[in-house]
Amino acid sequence: MSQEESDISLIIAQIVQKLKGSNLYAQLERQAWASLQRPEIKLESLKEDIKEFFKISGWEKKLQNAVYSELSVFPLPSHPAAPPEHLKEPLVYMRKAQGSWEKRILKSLNSMCTELSIPLARKRPVGEQKELLNKWNEMGTDEPDLSLFRPVYAPKDFLEVLINLRNPNYENGDSLSFRTHLGLIQVPLKVKDIPELKECFIELGLNTGQLGIDDSTQVPPELFENEHVRIGQKVLAEQDSAAAQQYVRQGSPTALRAELWALILNISSQPEDILYYEQLKTNVIQHDLLVDSLIYKDVKLTASNDDYYFVFEDYLYQVLLCFSRDTSVLSHFAYNSASPPKSYIRGKLGLEEYAVFYPPNGVIPFHGFSMYVAPLCFLYHEPSKLYQIFREMYVRFFFRLHSISSHPSGIVSLCLLFETLLQTYLPQLFYHLREIGAQPLRISFKWMVRAFSGYLATDQLLLLWDRILGYNSLEILAVLAAAVFAFRAVNLMEVTSLAAAEAVLADLSTLKVMPLLQIFLFATVT
Amino acid sequence: MSRVSVPCHVKGTVALQVGDVRTSHGRPGVLVIDVTFPSVAPFELQEITFKNYYTAFLSIRVRQHTSMHTPAKWVTCLRDHCLMPNPHSEEGAQDYVSLFKHQMLCDMARVLELRLILRQPSPLWLSFTVEELQIYQQGPKSPSMTFPKWLSHPVPCEQPVPLLEGLPDPSRVSSEVQQMWALTEMIRASHTSARIGRFDVDGCYDLNLLSYT
Numbered sequence: 001m002s003q004e005e006s007d008i009s010l011i012i013a014q015i016v017q018k019l020k021g022s023n024l025y026a027q028l029e030r031q032a033w034a035s036l037q038r039p040e041i042k043l044e045s046l047k048e049d050i051k052e053f054f055k056i057s058g059w060e061k062k063l064q065n066a067v068y069s070e071l072s073v074f075p076l077p078s079h080p081a082a083p084p085e086h087l088k089e090p091l092v093y094m095r096k097a098q099g100s101w102e103k104r105i106l107k108s109l110n111s112m113c114t115e116l117s118i119p120l121a122r123k124r125p126v127g128e129q130k131e132l133l134n135k136w137n138e139m140g141t142d143e144p145d146l147s148l149f150r151p152v153y154a155p156k157d158f159l160e161v162l163i164n165l166r167n168p169n170y171e172n173g174d175s176l177s178f179r180t181h182l183g184l185i186q187v188p189l190k191v192k193d194i195p196e197l198k199e200c201f202i203e204l205g206l207n208t209g210q211l212g213i214d215d216s217t218q219v220p221p222e223l224f225e226n227e228h229v230r231i232g233q234k235v236l237a238e239q240d241s242a243a244a245q246q247y248v249r250q251g252s253p254t255a256l257r258a259e260l261w262a263l264i265l266n267i268s269s270q271p272e273d274i275l276y277y278e279q280l281k282t283n284v285i286q287h288d289l290l291v292d293s294l295i296y297k298d299v300k301l302t303a304s305n306d307d308y309y310f311v312f313e314d315y316l317y318q319v320l321l322c323f324s325r326d327t328s329v330l331s332h333f334a335y336n337s338a339s340p341p342k343s344y345i346r347g348k349l350g351l352e353e354y355a356v357f358y359p360p361n362g363v364i365p366f367h368g369f370s371m372y373v374a375p376l377c378f379l380y381h382e383p384s385k386l387y388q389i390f391r392e393m394y395v396r397f398f399f400r401l402h403s404i405s406s407h408p409s410g411i412v413s414l415c416l417l418f419e420t421l422l423q424t425y426l427p428q429l430f431y432h433l434r435e436i437g438a439q440p441l442r443i444s445f446k447w448m449v450r451a452f453s454g455y456l457a458t459d460q461l462l463l464l465w466d467r468i469l470g471y472n473s474l475e476i477l478a479v480l481a482a483a484v485f486a487f488r489a490v491n492l493m494e495v496t497s498l499a500a501a502e503a504v505l506a507d508l509s510t511l512k513v514m515p516l517l518q519i520f521l522f523a524t525v526t
Numbered sequence: 527m528s529r530v531s532v533p534c535h536v537k538g539t540v541a542l543q544v545g546d547v548r549t550s551h552g553r554p555g556v557l558v559i560d561v562t563f564p565s566v567a568p569f570e571l572q573e574i575t576f577k578n579y580y581t582a583f584l585s586i587r588v589r590q591h592t593s594m595h596t597p598a599k600w601v602t603c604l605r606d607h608c609l610m611p612n613p614h615s616e617e618g619a620q621d622y623v624s625l626f627k628h629q630m631l632c633d634m635a636r637v638l639e640l641r642l643i644l645r646q647p648s649p650l651w652l653s654f655t656v657e658e659l660q661i662y663q664q665g666p667k668s669p670s671m672t673f674p675k676w677l678s679h680p681v682p683c684e685q686p687v688p689l690l691e692g693l694p695d696p697s698r699v700s701s702e703v704q705q706m707w708a709l710t711e712m713i714r715a716s717h718t719s720a721r722i723g724r725f726d727v728d729g730c731y732d733l734n735l736l737s738y739t
Binding site (some may be wrong): 094106110168327347 | 575577580611612614615616617619620621622623624649650651652653654658660721724725726727730731732733734735736737738
């Protein structure tokens with residue numbers, strides 16, 4: 001067997017192994033058994049007839065979607081000699097940096113725990129459980145005293161860690177030379193330049209219709225919009241994930257967006273999924289976690305103060321509290337450079353049988369975490385579906401925005417991509433901002449960490465997230481950040497301090513995302 | 527395909543540089559690693575695996591055993607294999623790599639010695655090398671254990687013992703048992719990776735502080 005063939009069979013074996021434990025496998029089995037009753041299934045050609053039946057009834061398409069989903073999310077099987085840490089993150093110094101950052105977070109959480117004398121987790125007394133169940137749909141009306149709680153960390157703390165990231169094998173000399181990075185990020189990761197980005201984001205080109213540009217009121221809908229909506233309806237009728245992913249690269253019509261995103265993320269609301277969500281809700285009611293207070297505080301500080309999202313406050317609690325109890329999220333740590341925090345049952349320190357993860361999903365929320373969920377509330381109103389969509393978006397994309405890794409969509413690469421784009425295509429602006437002590441990354445970091453949620457108007461944000469799903473990559477966030485700087489370049493050239501630069505870029509709510517991206521990538525003279 | 531690790535002796539890396547190492551300012555961009563096999567006869571090389579550490583290009587030269595009295599010559603079997611697509615950036619810098627017999631330019635039938643020539647043209651890196659070098663030869667094609675004589679040479683068929691009253695036919699029972707055994711083997715082999723979903727231990731989730739290890 002050639003090397004390629006053995007690689008493919010390894011991938012196939014891995015995917016089959018993963019799908020065997022899933023719901024879809026049980027359903028396919030049941031369907032196959034039920035189909036034996038059908039007249040067209042003959043015993044002599046059983047295998048072929050059942051395959052044909054699957055094709056006609058749409059089950060083959062569901063299987064295709066599941067395989068496509070596995071391929072998009074999980075990295076390819078690595079070299080047999082590579083240890084599991086290598087799959088999480090191949091570069092040793094980044095693993096170490098992530099480890100020490102995690103240790104800092106744990107120390108911070110532990111000290112909060114001991115200072116406030118609040119346990120990490122406790123079982124709720126029955127009376128409290130009943131109370132919480134009664135006000136499950138209106139947890140926002142609760143006003144617990146959260147003044148003593150503080151967020152475990154904020155994006156700017158994380159930025160400091162990234163600024164200090166150094167490769168020990170890299171020439172980090174003091175004298176300025178061709179090898180010095182003029183921005184804040186000092187690690188030499190490979191990032192795309194504009195010709196490569198043009199190739200990658202080819203569907204955003206000037207000759208291709210876009211929602212966000214070609215559906216504005218001045219453009220007659222017959223030119224692009226009507227046809228695009230018609231194609232979208234066809235894609236939904238076919239229920240094909242790969243086609244949907246290709247389709248949303250040009251934007252998704254508002255009416256079809258919820259279904260299209262669910263199709264791309266391969267989410268279908270089965271009774272088992274609703275049951276699973278109810279189980280998580282029971283877990284929330286039974287156990288009270290310290291992390292819950294952090295979530296409350298975060299929602300109160302961010303989403304509740306936002307003009308667009310404050311109406312969804314109750315939904316946010318319902319999603320985020322259940323998210324913390326969901327152990328299925330632990331499987332994403334196989335390809336995430338981060339690791340879930342561990343703890344032991346009281347009194348059983350060091351005994352492996354009593355080791356547990358805390359919180360159960362291994363993710364400690366930081367300041368602004370609830371903003372990942374808030375925009376989704378516009379699309380999904382049923383809590384279990386909203387929950388599934390958020391969870392899938394988190395384990396595919398959002399986790400990369402707050403862990404240290406060398407992945408092209410990781411936050412380190414995004415920061416370097418932003419700085420490189422700005423330096424290469426707006427050198428005067430970059431130099432000026434650097435001279436006045438306003439390194440551009442200090443302003444744009446918070447936009448990228450939140451995937452622009454809370455900074456853009458919601459319809460623009462959803463158009464941006466369409467492209468994230470369509471291209472299965474977060475690089476568009478760095479490109480948009482550079483495009484925003486390019487747009488406000490004239491004003492920025494006149495400022496003389498970091499505070500003034502922040503003021504120029506404080507309000508992004510009037511920006512139109514797609515024209516900015518198109519101009520920056522395809523219409524800027526270099 | 528089975529493979530067997532060959533014990534090898536990896537000599538220290540030798541830097542190739544023009545001029546005096548002490549006085550010149552630049553770092554060497556070429557390193558040579560010699561690999562000898564002191565206790566093994568000339569063997570057929572199947573696979574080389576190693577962990578890269580910032581090496582951009584790899585060439586391998588091999589010295590093979592020749593049957594005649596001509597001295598063994600060095601032959602290049604891998605030329606400028608690219609490990610890092612962009613030598614100035616981190617891509618591929620710490621990957622695990624396998625090189626196989628079919629990628630080599632010459633046949634590797636009777637290997638005596640290997641010489642790895644590492645190149646890193648970028649001046650950005652302080653050092654570069656390859657680590658965890660392992661050489662493999664072809665493993666035995668069939669299991670080396672021998673069958674007992676009675677398995678490979680069954681005795682001619684003897685008269686079956688007459689069936690006792692009321693007992694089922696032994697050959698049918700044995701075939702059913704075989705099928706059941708095959709079924710259990712299949713079920714055992716197809717264990718799923720699905721999680722159960724409990725996060726507590728026996729209903730208890732009272733925790734100490736978070737652990738740092």
